[in-house]
Amino acid sequence: MTGAIFLDRDGVICENRADYVKTWGEFEFIPEAKQAIALLSRLDVPIIVVTNQSGINRQVMTADVVDDIHRRMVQAITAAGGRIDRVLYCPHQPADNCRCRKPKAGMLHRAAAELGIDLSRSVMVGDALTDLQAGKAAGCHPFLVLTGRGFKQLLPALPALADSFTVACNLMGVAETLLQIDRAHTWPPAFAAYSVVEEVV
Numbered sequence: 712m713t714g715a716i717f718l719d720r721d722g723v724i725c726e727n728r729a730d731y732v733k734t735w736g737e738f739e740f741i742p743e744a745k746q747a748i749a750l751l752s753r754l755d756v757p758i759i760v761v762t763n764q765s766g767i768n769r770q771v772m773t774a775d776v777v778d779d780i781h782r783r784m785v786q787a788i789t790a791a792g793g794r795i796d797r798v799l800y801c802p803h804q805p806a807d808n809c810r811c812r813k814p815k816a817g818m819l820h821r822a823a824a825e826l827g828i829d830l831s832r833s834v835m836v837g838d839a840l841t842d843l844q845a846g847k848a849a850g851c852h853p854f855l856v857l858t859g860r861g862f863k864q865l866l867p868a869l870p871a872l873a874d875s876f877t878v879a880c881n882l883m884g885v886a887e888t889l890l891q892i893d894r895a896h897t898w899p900p901a902f903a904a905y906s907v908v909e910e911v912v
């Protein structure tokens with residue numbers, strides 16, 4: 712079974728908005744994110760976006776609009792030489808108590824079941840502690856990027872996850888790290904050898 716690269720969306724691929732990304736016009740790629748995904752696409756593993764979009768159940772935007780945003784996002788990434796193999800989102804609010812909203816690992820488990828992914832050979836990239844928690848709960852290696860909310864989440868993440876995650880300044884940093892590992896023919900990555908220190912910027 713293959714590993715996979717799971718990517719959070721807001722704060723990793725596009726800029727966060729406190730009032731949700733409600734239209735394609737509000738979707739703003741983070742600098743170098745498309746190029747980073749193009750680099751990641753050289754790796755022979757699925758790239759899957761897993762994103763909490765509670766604005767849907769809060770009736771701030773419809774699922775159709777979110778689908779349209781994702782279609783255009785994937786188009787733009789494809790035009791930049793990258794690929795996204797799947798986009799999964801959770802439309803629920805915390806009170807819905809669903810199994811998919813991160814920090815729960817429902818979306819990762821669903822992708823694993825549908826695409827035949829070995830989660831223990833996978834990475835979860837996010838800008839929030841909840842992304843890292845979801846990744847860890849699924850048995851993936853978590854990466855924290857310092858874009859989006861990442862910088863503010865770094866200190867809370869340290870005691871919560873000890874040294875079991877890797878920090879990169881942005882998605883490009885993650886891509887360069889993973890390609891380096893791949894060039895050394897060690898994919899799936901031997902993450903036990905990683906410490907937070909060597910990737911801190």
Ligand SMILES: [Mg+2]
Nearest residue numbers: 719721722838
């Ligand atoms: Mg995020």
Ligand SMILES: [Zn+2]
Nearest residue numbers: 801809811812
């Ligand atoms: Zn959900």
